[in-house]
Amino acid sequence: MSVAERVKTLVIDGQNVSARESQTILEVAQEEGIFLPTLCRLEGLSEVGACRLCLVEVKGINKLLPACVTRVEEGMEVQTHSERLDRYRRTLLELLFAEGNHICSVCVANGHCELQTLAQRLGMDHVRVPYRSPRRKVDASHARFTFDANRCILCTRCVRVCDEIEGAHTWDIMGRGVESRVITDLNEPWGNAASCTSCGKCVQVCPTGALVEKGKAVAESVKHPDFLPYLKRTRGQQS
Amino acid sequence: MNTSAKKKVSVATVWLDGCSGCHMSLLDIDERLLELAASIEIVYGPFVDTKVFPEQVDLTLVEGSVSSEDDLAKIKKVREHTRVLVAMGDCAVTGNVPSLRNPFGTDKILRHIYLPNAPTEIVPRLLPSVLPVHQVVPVDIYLPGCPPSADVLYTALVELLAGRTPDMKDVTRFGK
Numbered sequence: 133m134s135v136a137e138r139v140k141t142l143v144i145d146g147q148n149v150s151a152r153e154s155q156t157i158l159e160v161a162q163e164e165g166i167f168l169p170t171l172c173r174l175e176g177l178s179e180v181g182a183c184r185l186c187l188v189e190v191k192g193i194n195k196l197l198p199a200c201v202t203r204v205e206e207g208m209e210v211q212t213h214s215e216r217l218d219r220y221r222r223t224l225l226e227l228l229f230a231e232g233n234h235i236c237s238v239c240v241a242n243g244h245c246e247l248q249t250l251a252q253r254l255g256m257d258h259v260r261v262p263y264r265s266p267r268r269k270v271d272a273s274h275a276r277f278t279f280d281a282n283r284c285i286l287c288t289r290c291v292r293v294c295d296e297i298e299g300a301h302t303w304d305i306m307g308r309g310v311e312s313r314v315i316t317d318l319n320e321p322w323g324n325a326a327s328c329t330s331c332g333k334c335v336q337v338c339p340t341g342a343l344v345e346k347g348k349a350v351a352e353s354v355k356h357p358d359f360l361p362y363l364k365r366t367r368g369q370q371s
Numbered sequence: 372m373n374t375s376a377k378k379k380v381s382v383a384t385v386w387l388d389g390c391s392g393c394h395m396s397l398l399d400i401d402e403r404l405l406e407l408a409a410s411i412e413i414v415y416g417p418f419v420d421t422k423v424f425p426e427q428v429d430l431t432l433v434e435g436s437v438s439s440e441d442d443l444a445k446i447k448k449v450r451e452h453t454r455v456l457v458a459m460g461d462c463a464v465t466g467n468v469p470s471l472r473n474p475f476g477t478d479k480i481l482r483h484i485y486l487p488n489a490p491t492e493i494v495p496r497l498l499p500s501v502l503p504v505h506q507v508v509p510v511d512i513y514l515p516g517c518p519p520s521a522d523v524l525y526t527a528l529v530e531l532l533a534g535r536t537p538d539m540k541d542v543t544r545f546g547k
Contacts, residue, residue, distance in 0.1 A: 229465075236546025237461055237517035238468060243546070252544035257513040258464050258505055265473035265500065282474075351546075 142208040151204045158186055158199035166212050169221055169250050171228075171339055172287040173200045176360030178296060180288055185221055185250070188212050196220070218254070225251050226259045231310070233265060233282035234340070240353040241341030247285060248340075264310075271316075273323030276346055277335050279316075284342040286312055290334035297363060302328040333359075377410075380532055383428045384416030384459075385449055387442040388469040388501065389435030391417070392518040393460035397432070399521035407525075410532055424448055430531060432459040432524075436469045437502045441495035450508035455531065459524070461517040461545055463504045470501040512536065516543040 137152040144161055151160040156179070161168050171183040181198040188199045191209035199212070211217070228234075228247060236242050250256075268281035288305065291314060295301040302325050306315045317325040335343045337357045344353045386394060394417055400407070414428060415421045424445075431453040437443055450456055461467035472480045477497045481489040504510050514527055514537075523543045530537035 233471075233474060234545075235465070235467060235471060236544075238471070239546065248545055252540060255540045257515050257540065258458070258503065258510070260505075262506065263466065263470070263473065263503075265470065267474040 140204045140206045140208075142204050142206070142210065144210045145212055153204065155204050156200055157188060157190075157197070157202050157204060157208075157210055160204055161188075161199060161210075161212055168199055168212055169254060170200060171246060171250065171285065172289065174289050174293075174337055174357055174360060176297070176357075176364040177289060177292045177337070180292070183285075183287060184224055187217065187220065189214060189217065222254055222256045225254060225256045226261055228285050229256075229259050230261045230263050231266075232284060233268065238350060239283065239341040240344045240348045240350060241283070241355075242351040244351070244354045245341060246339035268313075271322050272346070273321035274328070274330070274346075275323065276330060277322070277332065278344050278346055279314075279322055280342050280344070281313055282342075283340045284314060285340060286314065287339060288314070289337040289339065290314060290343060293333045293337045293360070297360065298329060298331050298333050300327050300329050300331075303334060379410060379412040380429045381414045381425065381427070382411045383414055383424065383431040383449070383453070384418065385431060385433045385435075385445065386417050387433060387435030387446065387463070387504075388438035389460065389462040390468070391434070393432075393434035393462075393524075394418070396460075396518040396521050397524055400525045401521070403525050407528060407532075411528075424452055426452060428453045430455045430457065432457045433463045433504055434459050436462045436466045437498065437504060437507045438469050439495035439497050443498065443507065446504060446508055455511045456504075456508070457512040457514060457527070457531075458504045458510045459514050460519055461515055463510075464513050464515045465545060466501045466503045467517060470503075473500045514539060514543065515545045516547045517545070519543050520547075 137154055139150050140153050141150050144164060145166060147164065149160055149164055158168055169185040171185055172180055179200045181201040184198060186199040187196040189211040190197050234247065236248050271279040291303040291305060294303045302316050303314055305312055306319055307313055316322040317327055335345055336355050338355065341353060384394060413419050414425050431449055433456065437446055458464045462469055477499055514523060516523060523539055527537040527539055
């Protein structure tokens with residue numbers, strides 16, 4: 133970072149903070165030790181603002197803003213927690229649980245799942261909307277990995293890591309709305325996807341039990357996404 | 372004998388579509404059950420002989436999801452005669468393992484398991500989909516976990532007996 137950046141001063145949860153102008157509200161909040169729930173965000177990948185869990189209130193703006201894609205501005209007054217935000221965040225989690233088939237007790241990621249952990253942390257102890265119970269397939273055609281669409285929350289981390297870091301772009305999104313789903317290559321079985329390098333990055337960044345290594349039993353799938361910031365940093369130095 | 376003892380809190384336990392693991396967890400409270408026994412009386416459930424749900428119960432713990440017509444009738448009756456209804460464990464709270472059949476539909480599952488011999492008489496008819504308890508009747512307290520540990524159930528009971536709403540979010544979760 134050779135070009136000097138301007139400093140912006142803003143208020144987060146009543147606290148005066150200063151930030152570099154390129155930073156997002158989320159980055160600054162995290163630096164200040166403020167917890168904001170996130171699911172689609174992962175350090176080392178581009179931001180998409182898909183999960184909406186990091187929505188915050190900004191004074192003078194009528195709608196809620198996703199902290200991960202909103203840059204800081206001079207004089208901004210941000211509220212990261214309120215009764216309304218807590219309610220919305222819990223509802224978002226409930227909708228995620230109701231949309232797929234997330235049955236924690238029989239999941240390989242049980243105890244290591246970001247969705248499950250967030251539900252506990254935000255006090256979401258039941259789902260008020262009816263479960264959709266969609267009929268979704270499991271793709272076990274790859275030699276080393278399994279994709280269980282039942283547990284996919286469409287965070288697109290797999291799509292981004294495959295495109296941005298591995299450079300293969302095997303994963304993508306197909307369909308619209310509630311029919312959206314991640315696919316490999318041109319919607320072929322993963323095992324037939326010629327572009328896949330079998331690097332396993334998608335598995336490591338997946339927040340739930342949707343992408344897992346084969347041969348893991350219940351609660352055995354522990355993910356290691358920590359390679360990402362390191363890779364990103366070393367590559368940044370090369371260019 | 373202490374004749375001025377307070378009236379005991381009546382507690383019922385109900386077993387719908389679950390594996391009985393939550394009831395096992397309840398027994399796993401071990402010697403602390405004796406302590407609880409001083410202030411509660413188990414009036415109905417798999418642990419006692421009573422066949423008919425009592426007219427008025429203070430606290431009912433429900434294990435299991437609502438999966439059959441029998442479960443449905445039972446839980447409606449239980450709710451009607453219970454002051455505080457607790458959804459105990461993931462099956463009651465989310466549908467959990469029994470609800471794995473939901474994406475496929477009841478008929479398909481019955482055909483898959485029993486071939487042409489699916490029972491149609493004597494056993495209760497299955498509902499079109501498995502439901503968590505709160506989607507059938509109002510629930511007062513949720514205790515997720517598969518099963519919730521003995522400590523979780525004990526602490527929740529102590530809190531409830533003291534007239535407080537137990538906050539168990541730091542000690543239990545879905546799947547735990």
